[in-house]
Amino acid sequence: MHATPAHRPLTLENAPALAELFAAVEAVDGTDEHYDAEDLADELGDPRLELPHDSAGVWSSGELVGYAKATGLRDATDVHLVYVEGAVRPDARGQGVGAGLVTWQVTRAAQLHRERFPDLPGEAHIQIHAPNTAKRDLYQGAGFQARRWFFDMRRPLDGGEIPVTAPAGGLRVVPFTAAYEEATRLAHNEAFRDHWGHTPTAAERWRHGTTGARSFRPDVSFLALDGDEVAGYLISHEYDAETAMTGIRECWIAQLGTRPGWRGSGVATALLTTCLRAGQEQGFRRAGLNVDGANATGALSLYERCGFRTLHTWIGYVKPL
Structure with missing residues (x-):
């Protein structure tokens, strides 16, 4: 990869590109999770998401090499939750793409919290595949702490x-x-x-x-x-x-x-x-x-x-x- 990456929000039309990114990630990370373009169009159509503000894509030479989302819940009781997710294509890792997306997630999560429930405590949540120590290190470096364990x-x-x-x-x-x-x-x-x-x-x-x-x-x-x-x-x-x-x-x-x-x-x-x-x-x-x-x-x-x-x-x- 030699071109300077371009950053822009995702759209529903990006579902096929996102499916290609997910397939490349799965081939290396081995989570046993498989998605097609229709699955991802459904996810991008989540009524809680405002894609122009709540998503970010990183493009290089016309290909999607990284993405991030921040889904702020519209209801809250004691704590307002914002769920974040993201991934970087394996051949684009180690170049700062992931760090930039994590920074975007934290910034957007904080904005969503301030906009919706500023008087409640707020938390950003993400689930990370346990063997992916590099991703865990990236989020820990941004101030995330392990709180709960889930099993497939x-x-x-x-x-x-x-x-x-x-x-x-x-x-x-x-x-x-x-x-x-x-x-x-x-x-x-x-x-x-x-x-x-x-x-x-x-x-x-x-x-x-x-x-x-x-x-x-x-x-x-x-x-x-x-x-x-x-x-x-x-x-x-x-x-x-x-x-x-x-x-x-x-x-x-x-x-x-x-x-x-x-x-x-x-x-x-x-x-x-x-x-x-x-x-x-x-x-x-x-x-x-x-x-x-x-x-x-x-x-x-x-x-x-x-x-x-x-x-x-x-x-x-x-x-x-």
């Missing part, structure tokens, strides 16, 4: 038939239907109310990233109902880019939660085993999920009991704003 877990589905459990107290596990979309969103906000880093999910964001995403799979998503009330829920996604790259259909369990009043009645286990059996019957070869290692509800041990094993570790880094 997988479970094969091509073995013997998976036994399904039932919840106690007469609760029913049923397939997800659109009639329960709003009740499920509210159940999710209640179930995760006391979890680290959780901010209530607004209806627009829920539709965009969860039930309205092209990756959403209602046929492997389930609800636990007490009468007509949502006691728990499991939302699954399937990513076409992942299947195309690996040749393996993976049922990704994006959301699993039980409302506090129904904990201890086997709701989560019943939802999970029902999903795994359905995925098995529908031709998925494995299931995957991401879990907070310090989740107070014991989610990690639940997943291990159901046959999931850790494949990747991610570290949540935080910087006060």
Whole structure:
């Protein structure tokens, strides 16, 4: 690379270039995360983002060699969170591109915090793949500190038939239907109310990233109902880019939660085993999920009991704003 890099915000039309950048990063960093242009167009279309202000791209010889985003939440309780992310193409590393993008992220995160919740404490958050020590060093140098550990877990589905459990107290596990979309969103906000880093999910964001995403799979998503009330829920996604790259259909369990009043009645286990059996019957070869290692509800041990094993570790880094 010899040309002086150009810096400009990303647009929706940059999704193919961003997909090429992600593929080059994945080939070296090995996170087992694969995205196509449509996936990234969805992410760039996040209603919380204002791309002209909340994104940055670094271009060299007409190619995208680095990017960054800062997503400031529009709701806050005790702390206002801004999520940052970014990457540099491997052949452009070591030239100051990453350091410049981190500086941009910190600056933009601080601006978003001042604009939206100046009277609350603010934090910038990022998850970094644990083996990527160079990226960790870069963010630590900018004042980020390791705060939490998260695990990508997988479970094969091509073995013997998976036994399904039932919840106690007469609760029913049923397939997800659109009639329960709003009740499920509210159940999710209640179930995760006391979890680290959780901010209530607004209806627009829920539709965009969860039930309205092209990756959403209602046929492997389930609800636990007490009468007509949502006691728990499991939302699954399937990513076409992942299947195309690996040749393996993976049922990704994006959301699993039980409302506090129904904990201890086997709701989560019943939802999970029902999903795994359905995925098995529908031709998925494995299931995957991401879990907070310090989740107070014991989610990690639940997943291990159901046959999931850790494949990747991610570290949540935080910087006060």
